Amino acid sequence: MTVLPNRVKRIHLPFKFLGIPQPKPAQLFDSPARLVLLSFLLMIVIGTVLLKIPQATTSGSISLVDALFTATSATCVTGLTVVDTGSTFTLFGQIVILILIQVGGLGIMTLSTFFVYLIVGRLTITERDVVQDTFSQYPMADLLRLLKSVFLVTITIEIFGAALLALRFMKSFPLPQAIYSGLFHSIAAFCNAGFSLYANNLENYREDILINVVIAGLIILGGLGFYVIFDLYRNRLNLTRRFLKKLRLHTRVVLYVSTLLIILGSVFIFGLEYSNCLKGMSLKGKLLAAIFQSITPRTAGFNTVPIGALSNATLFLIILLMFIGASPGSTGGGIKTSTVACVMASVFARFRLQEDANIFYRRIPGPIVSRAISVVFFSSFVIVIFTMLILISESYALPHSNSSRSYLEYLFEVVSAFGTVGLSTGVTAQLTDVGKILITMVMFIGRVGPLTIALAVKGEETVSRYKYVQEVVLVG
Numbered sequence: 001m002t003v004l005p006n007r008v009k010r011i012h013l014p015f016k017f018l019g020i021p022q023p024k025p026a027q028l029f030d031s032p033a034r035l036v037l038l039s040f041l042l043m044i045v046i047g048t049v050l051l052k053i054p055q056a057t058t059s060g061s062i063s064l065v066d067a068l069f070t071a072t073s074a075t076c077v078t079g080l081t082v083v084d085t086g087s088t089f090t091l092f093g094q095i096v097i098l099i100l101i102q103v104g105g106l107g108i109m110t111l112s113t114f115f116v117y118l119i120v121g122r123l124t125i126t127e128r129d130v131v132q133d134t135f136s137q138y139p140m141a142d143l144l145r146l147l148k149s150v151f152l153v154t155i156t157i158e159i160f161g162a163a164l165l166a167l168r169f170m171k172s173f174p175l176p177q178a179i180y181s182g183l184f185h186s187i188a189a190f191c192n193a194g195f196s197l198y199a200n201n202l203e204n205y206r207e208d209i210l211i212n213v214v215i216a217g218l219i220i221l222g223g224l225g226f227y228v229i230f231d232l233y234r235n236r237l238n239l240t241r242r243f244l245k246k247l248r249l250h251t252r253v254v255l256y257v258s259t260l261l262i263i264l265g266s267v268f269i270f271g272l273e274y275s276n277c278l279k280g281m282s283l284k285g286k287l288l289a290a291i292f293q294s295i296t297p298r299t300a301g302f303n304t305v306p307i308g309a310l311s312n313a314t315l316f317l318i319i320l321l322m323f324i325g326a327s328p329g330s331t332g333g334g335i336k337t338s339t340v341a342c343v344m345a346s347v348f349a350r351f352r353l354q355e356d357a358n359i360f361y362r363r364i365p366g367p368i369v370s371r372a373i374s375v376v377f378f379s380s381f382v383i384v385i386f387t388m389l390i391l392i393s394e395s396y397a398l399p400h401s402n403s404s405r406s407y408l409e410y411l412f413e414v415v416s417a418f419g420t421v422g423l424s425t426g427v428t429a430q431l432t433d434v435g436k437i438l439i440t441m442v443m444f445i446g447r448v449g450p451l452t453i454a455l456a457v458k459g460e461e462t463v464s465r466y467k468y469v470q471e472v473v474l475v476g
Contacts, residue, residue, distance in 0.1 A: 040075060040104070040448055047071030047100045056093035065433045072440045074100035076447035077331055079194025079301030079422020080413075082429050082436060086197040097195060098184055104447070105191025105222070105331040106154060150226050154190070157221055161186035164214045168205075189218035192332040194301015194422030206304035207285040212292050219300040220258070223326035228254050249362050250338060254327045257337040258298070265294030265321055272314045277305050297321035299332035301422020308425040315412055315425070322419040323379070333420030333446050335379050342372035375449075379418065386442050387414045393434040413439065418446035 051067040054060040062070075066082050073080050074097045083089075089097065166182030173181060181197055188195045196202060205211040221229065231251040244252055270278070270290035278286040289305050296302050297318045310318070325334010345357040346369045357364040390410045409425045416423050417439045431439065 037448055040444065043075050043100065043103060044068070044072050044444070047075055047096060050096045051089075051093060056090060056096060057088055058090055059088070062088070063433075065436050069436050069440050070097065071100060072443050073422070074193065074195065075104040076420050076443045077101055077105045077191045077193040077299075077333075078417060078420040078443045078447070079188070080417060080424055080428050080439065080443065081195070081422075082431070084199050085195055086199065094184070094197070098187060101191050101193045101195060102187055105187075105193065106150070149230065153226065153229060157218065158183075158186050158190050161190065161214055161218045164210065168208065168210045185215065186218060189215045189300065189302065190222040190331065192219060192222045192299045192301070192326060192330070192420065194296070196302065200306075202302050202304050203306065206289050206292075207282065209284075209288065212288045212304065215300075215302055216292055216295045219295055219298065219302070220262075223298050223300070223330050223332040224254060224258065225327040225329035227251070227329045228327060249360060250328075252360055253338050253341045257341050258327065261298070261321060261324065261337070262291070262294050265297070265317065266291045268317055269293050269314055272311055272317070273305075276311050277309045277314075293318070294321070297419075297421055297423060299325045299334055299419050299421050301416075303423060307423050312408060315408060318423065319412055319415045322415045322421045322423070323383075325419045325421075333418070335375050339372045339375050342369050343376055345369075346373070382442070382445055383411075383414055383418055386418075386438055387411050389438050390414060390431075390435055393432055393438060414442055417442040420446050 048064070048068045048071040050056060051062060051071055052064065056062070062083070069080075069082050072078075085094065085097065162179070162183040162185075164182075165185055166179045169178035169181045172178075184195075184197055187193075198204065202211065202215065228251045231248050235246045244255075247255075267290075270286060273290070274286065278289055281289065292302075292304050298321060307315075307318075323334060324340050325336060326332025327337045328339075341359060342357060342364055345359050345364060349355070349357045357369050387407070387410060390413070391407060394410065409427050412423075412425055413427045413431075415421075420443065428436075428439070
């Protein structure tokens, strides 16, 4: 290995210097990351075209930007809307949105991989890598059983949730409408999409125990990830005091972090909004609303209280919850619960002058910690950049004193889009076309992940023959 002096400069071509690859056409489909990227783009384009046809809307037309925004929001299971879903779209348009939610929630490549396996009977290495990346740590030897289990679990949970919701909706709507509404909201909840057929979302059911419990339960199950669900099912008979110790480390981390976030979020929201947004509600209603609003930022997007009426402190708390999001291998977004756990474990280890990050008496490999730190950094970078762009597009050269909205609302919108949450303070529909396109880009980046995009556009990996002279810089 030759060491170059730090004065030596290497000449790069402009495109290579900027990191912009120039892959050959045959290389576009040789990477799992590129396949995921292209599959989501293709689905968004198809959804946009379908929502643009006259039969999809009650008025017979919708702008291209609004159609693109809605298709992206559905495919990326976000839930942000620029038009009211129930009144703007016909039954055909709503079914298109529902299909986009289901396909986007399960993962487009997961669906296509499953059908390829059924038809051809075998998968390429790239297709196997796609499934491995989607459901990390699961044994690839059980690929067929894994894919079948994913679909069976999804359909079972969604049908069960739809049946319970339909029982409640039957009190307010005719049977066919109640069944359809139950199915729509069940799929949207399990896929953590947040789309609702009602203009005020679920605010009319804020004190309804059945609606709150079922929707919250679907959100939690969808956000845990299939790997966690399968691990819990595998150990269902070991209901002893050592039950948690029988679970895989990933499962325990996800369960502990998720439970902690729900409890802390509920306590803070209950205290912060007791005399504000929850004022006038019964104690049962306040508790249900606080718990529900603590669960839904975990990338679901449903709400039982008006988000725009919450205090700034609560909005900032929800921003933190949306940024963390759900868990790996789930239908949700965000940087993920296990990512936060790895980063925090690494930080605590450094404070104790320890080299290794440990969780539950298990050492986390260095590459995993590095990946977690990279995810947090890239995600924060994306949010900062797009928040700045939104501020420019919506209030360029406008004095802060004359602005009708604060930066917190735009930050809330960007984080909601990045975390594929769908909660909004009411800014979405009032955005300019430029602002809508920017949020559309954030939703796409948030769904496929910043690192996936980086892996999809990077050039061929090369092993450098040189190492530069090492020199110390001051940090901290």
